[in-house]
Amino acid sequence: MNNTITLAMIVKNEAANLAACLESAKDQVDEVVIVDTGSTDNTLEIAGRYTDKIYTYPWQGDFSAARNYALARSSGQWILSLDADERLFCEPGQLRKTVEKDEQIEAYLLPLDYPVNESTGEYNRFMVLRLFKNTKDHYFAGRIHEQVIIHKNEAVGFAEDIIIKHQTVSQKERNRKRGRNLKALKEACAADPQNFFLQYYLGVEWLGLGKPARAQPYLESAYRNLTDNHLHFRMPALRYLSTCLNALGKFDEAICLGQEAALRYPDYTDIYYLTGIALEEKAEYKLAVKWFEEAVKCGVPPVLYTHMQGAGSFLAYFHMGYCWENMGRPDIAKACYEQALDANNRYYYPVTSLFLLMLAHHGPRSAFAYFEKKGYLSDSPLALCIAELFFTYGYPGLAKKCLTGSEVSRHVTDEILYHLGRYRIYAGDFQEGLISLERIPPDSQFSNMAVTHRSMALLLTGCVKECRNLALAMWKNKQLRPTARALLRICRFMLQNGVTASGRQGSQEEMVQCFLDLLNLCHHYLPDRPGDEVKNLKQVTSILERILSTSSKGIQKLDRFYQDKVNLVEELFKYKFGAGGVGV
Template identity: 35%
Template sequence: MTGLLSIAMIVKDEEAVLRACLDSVEEIADEIVIVDTGSADKTVEIAKNYTDKVYSYLWQDDFSAARNFAIDQCCCEWILFLDADERLAAARESLRELITNTTKEAFMLPMKNYTGPVCSAYNVIGVLRLFRNLPHYRYIGKIHEQVGIANHEVVGYSDFPVISHSYSGPCQRQDKRRRNIKILSEQLKCEPENEAFIKYYLGCEWLGLGQYQQAYACFQFAYEQFDNSHVFFRSSTVRSLIACLRFMGNFREALAICMKETAVYPEYTDLFFDGGVVLEQLEEYEIAARWFKEAAQTGTPPMIYQHTHGTENFLSQYHLGHCCQILGKCEEAAQWYEKALTANKNFIYPLYGLFMVLVTKKSCEELINYFTERGYVTGDEGLQALGELLFASGRPDLAVKVCSQPEKNVMPSSQLIKYYLYSGNFEQALAMIEELQTMPGMNDTATMQAEILCSLFLTDLDAAKEKCLNMWQAESLRAEAIALLALTRRLGGHRLVVSEQYQPVLIESLLKIIADCARSYGGNSSVFIKIAKCCEEILSDFEQGSKALLAYWQSEIKGVEMLLDLRYKCVRGLYVWKKAGR
């Protein structure tokens, strides 16, 4: 042995991510061993900038074989295996102390597996990646390979270093899943003795592809085979079974599993969270709240369990707020929403519920101060969410104020254009539209529609007609163009006969304009009223349009009733009584 720690990797076509991975380990490794399995890009060139131990290996559809070849090239006492799309967060001295002052021969380490582009969306799973360089520690399994360790007493658990697995886009993930299913299916033919484990992994791939029946069949088989000597696999199978049943709409069966397995794994926070979600879907909000409270009280589960980050705090707190809000417990709902926002300011969904609770007690101006003073909307995503809420509340002028703060470098966007438009600032909206149109790929449907509406609000019907005809040239935008052209012609005193194939989009487009006009603000109310009435006239010309318009206003009335119910609990029966005609 010539050092303490080897970093080992197998790679193929990883030029986009390899450098960041190697940067994260360069200072802590005594050697870096990289095995390339057939890259056609600059992967090998990048690797050679970090190490001279770069090897070629003929790919054989066997991940374990490739990893074991890499292990054979390692010369240090310990090996830490990474993938190119992973990063290691570790202090050199802390890591070296961990592996020098121990009798353990391997360590389970926490891996953050990101499930979305948002930094707070990840699962935490324990992975055995750090082990002594001993001949009997080798990978097994052609795919979803694991280090084979017979004596689990030699395995330790450490909450550092943390491995972070980068988020990959949907197309890339789906391609990998299909590849994995092919390899696993072949492996199942050759290794019937490992059927439970292979079907568990097959279930994971089918679940990721949204094929819930196939996934359920695999997980059900694994569930019946695993016992508590396979805690990691069995507990993960339980959660996956619950997920399949939820997606298939079998909520009662999912709940039965939650109730049974929380007794088996009382420290597994995520099962209580899953049970709460199932009860929410069954509209059992009072009981659901008790399950979410249990999840929040249980805290972060041991590393042996696959864990969704946030079930121990902000996710459960958000759902608690939602349950309390539906149950009419508005003050308690606000408290839970605020706890969720405090626990994770990058998780903005509680902001919507908190706004709806507080808007019954505070003005929109007061709410802006309330959210900003508490730091709930410091990031761009939070500001955009607050802008949407202010617009929905009929204050586009305040949405402009929030989303165009002078201290920020404000980029033009279709949302901000909409806020300027419906606050009556047509000139600023046009200026921003022109700026957006000069930016490559930014002249999208929403921007084109906003430009036409701006012309209509300024009563420049000729300009609006010309822009509609230009939009009509693009076949994919033809239906939207016809809807706006129908509105333009009606404002000019003419009717446009719209064929049935374009009517669904026309209905959707005109209802959206009506809704946006209803949320306008400022000294141009007569303009917005005129446009909205014109939209209503067009929709009233044909049966489907009339039905859609009626459904829209019924929905708006329900929204008003809900707001009244929240604001005036003490007289909640008043408007119901009048509506009933008694």
């Protein structure tokens, strides 16, 4: 068979990721070769379900050596190289079609999507050389951040429809890998100080660890010394350098860099976006808008340019909206925020801005009508976001309405039940609220939070003994024990007319926070029906304030609590009558 393809991988302790990776690629390749460098979990067992070509290689601190060992055991005419925490996405047979379409091409750069924020769909896209002919001229070089050596640039093609997606990595694991990489990169740079690829990677690692000051000189050196023959390194060096300068507050330098780069790379979306950010930070809003507009005009940049998804669409629109607000044009800002949501309805930040605009200028009910008319309440994640904003700003009844639309109610999840239940309770609909919360199964991630709101509903309806019984049941759950202790003290206070047993109260800091959290829930109560007040609300609130006032820590926290409430009102007042007060 011509153009056979081998998936060649090196792995170590990848039991959590390996199966998903192999599942994504198994139907696209003819052979799977896995080299294990010292796993102590069941990685080898999982690998054995997909291939019998499994080898062990003693780890020597050299990634290229391990990968070249895998190449030597691969019989395919082409090599696909993946890491275990990556997934392959393409149409059936697409890999084979790609390697067969041009005999002059010896290697392909593939897009690698690295998630920035999975919940909002933000990711960075890089072009990486992962598909290449299996010949003696093609091999890996570099002990760390190894690269495939291809001697003829004209023999490298692009395959944009074969996408590799990196899985989200926990912060702890990411930092562990960065620490390991830094050590190896420092050693490699010491041995080869003029290797600007290594300097690029050093800058990336430092930036990833939140150390932009350490990252800047390496990224600057990489950008200034790498040529356009290595655009897939030079462009990310440029983008990360701009990010560094912004992070360090060196906005003038970032703007100068952006102006210089825009002349040389006029179709590079990300540099317009990042320069716009620098101008925005300097309150040069009019100029910032022009740069964001250029980013939108560019859209998706040329394939070799590393790109942050959204820089030419929803991210740029959102920041344009912010700038227009600060220039006193909330009408234009509103349109920009809407464009941002239209481009990506998983990017929720414009929702908060739209909410504040509508609330400040038209009031809560008109704001609700606006979101409903726009269709935002038909999308469950957006509806949840909008509902929480209404609840936070003191409108539990409208929060409840956000989650009772036909589309949302047809796909009821534990999350929706939880939020709907608590909104109903604080809108005065106790019975329906309790029904919603009681539908949440005990093993749900929302179960513990739900039981706290159930207890508050019982307190606010005067069912003190029932609340006490529920608190005793909560006591059995170690995570709920501090809240249970606080509830039991409130119940004793109410049942004994203000006389409380001393007993064990737990740490002062922990208990003060529990009482404060319960007080905050009381302040969310606003019944739908005028005059429909709960007689116990004042009593429960008074008890909580009295308990908090028995310690200096409690008094400090209580004072801060009410100051925050005042600040929230002032913020909305300023929002309405400040820079954005022209009208929408």
